[in-house]
Amino acid sequence: MRRSGPAMPLAACARRGLGSSSAAPPAEDEGFATAADLRFEPPLEVVKYPDPVLRARNKRINTFDANLLALADEMFDVMYKTDGIGLSAPQVGVNVQLMVFNPAGVKGEGEEIVLVNPVVYKSGKRLLVFEEGCLSFPGIYANVARPESVKIEAQDVTGTKIKVHLSGLPARVFQHEFDHLLGILFFDRMTMDVLETVREELKNLEKKYEERTGLTSPETVENYKGTKDVFSFSR
Ligand SMILES: CSCC[C@H](NC=O)C(=O)N[C@@H](C)C(=O)N[C@@H](CO)C(=O)O
Numbered sequence: 001m002r003r004s005g006p007a008m009p010l011a012a013c014a015r016r017g018l019g020s021s022s023a024a025p026p027a028e029d030e031g032f033a034t035a036a037d038l039r040f041e042p043p044l045e046v047v048k049y050p051d052p053v054l055r056a057r058n059k060r061i062n063t064f065d066a067n068l069l070a071l072a073d074e075m076f077d078v079m080y081k082t083d084g085i086g087l088s089a090p091q092v093g094v095n096v097q098l099m100v101f102n103p104a105g106v107k108g109e110g111e112e113i114v115l116v117n118p119v120v121y122k123s124g125k126r127l128l129v130f131e132e133g134c135l136s137f138p139g140i141y142a143n144v145a146r147p148e149s150v151k152i153e154a155q156d157v158t159g160t161k162i163k164v165h166l167s168g169l170p171a172r173v174f175q176h177e178f179d180h181l182l183g184i185l186f187f188d189r190m191t192m193d194v195l196e197t198v199r200e201e202l203k204n205l206e207k208k209y210e211e212r213t214g215l216t217s218p219e220t221v222e223n224y225k226g227t228k229d230v231f232s233f234s235r
């Protein structure tokens, strides 16, 4: 298991549970997550590719309550148990704009960050290539290029608005999870050469999904030639 370096300078206000609530009442008609959207049954499990839940739309959250805190706590538990350093809500079958991460990857070490409704307002110009793994693609690692730093706005688990500037591993993990919230998976960002190194493993996951569910895989990399439309880094 790879580890991050020294403690990262993450904004203290982004830490788990800090800040005061500025939650607005639920507004279903604005497309915010309902109580049903936010419902979950512990123990949570990581959803594997090609489950369509990983491509579904993730709703914004405007209910900052004990249920949301419990969901974030459960997500940290799953993340640590599965040797992760970040986890997004769709990866546990909950299609809402929520991510948790701790680049240290160990409970009690590093900083636990919970971000709700994140938005990237600036991406660094410099791209770094890094070998990434994804909990929804067990055992698969490959190079992905991403901006070295990002500036983001989000809410913490209490609903308080926060601005955070991330660089290094925290920026990498954040961007990986942020992609999940947009339905983008790490292989969507691989170059064709890199994708070729993992294509057979992706096909194996598709086969396992079909065997497990009795359904046809909702997507396949068999004929994928790298024309997938992913969002650019800076918007
Ligand atoms: C580098 S961003 C990876 C974030 C990812 N989160 C969700 O899918 C994740 O946690 N992936 C793990 C496979 C991972 O990177 N684990 C660490 C620590 O064990 C590793 O170095 O493999």
Ligand SMILES: [Fe+2]
Pocket (backbone or CB within 6 Å): 133, 134, 135, 136, 176, 180
């Ligand atoms: Fe992932």
